[in-house]
Amino acid sequence: MHKMKAHSKIDSELKKFISQRSEIWQKYDEAIGQKAELDKFRRFDNPHSTVALSPMSNSKTPPDEVAVVVWKLKEEANKIKDKEQLIQSYQRKIEETKNQFMSIVAVGILIVGILLYYIFN
Secondary structure, eight states, rough: HHHHHHHHHHHHHHHHHHHHHHHHHHHHHHHHHHHHHHHHGGGGOOOSSSOOOOSSSSSSOHHHHHHHHHHHHHHHHHHHHHHHHHHHHHHHHHHHOOOOHHHHHHHHHHHHHHHHHHHHO
């Protein structure tokens, strides 16, 4: 009976040991995956390729910086919208001018045609 308890205890300890080692290897695999993911961002880590940006807010805290950036993006979006409307206005004027030009050319051709008719008749 004493041998069975010892054998059972060894099995229990062995299972515990294997479980712990399995968990360690699983965490190791996760860490390797995370390292590979981080390595994708190494190009942003080069201090020579980035420019130090000046803070956009007086407090220099991340929430305030984000708020200022969002506000600036909104301003830029509004400027873009205004420019798009201006471009559309110019496009309408160009189309109107083209139509007027075609009308003038058509009337001019008609007048030249009438003059040539009277000249040769």
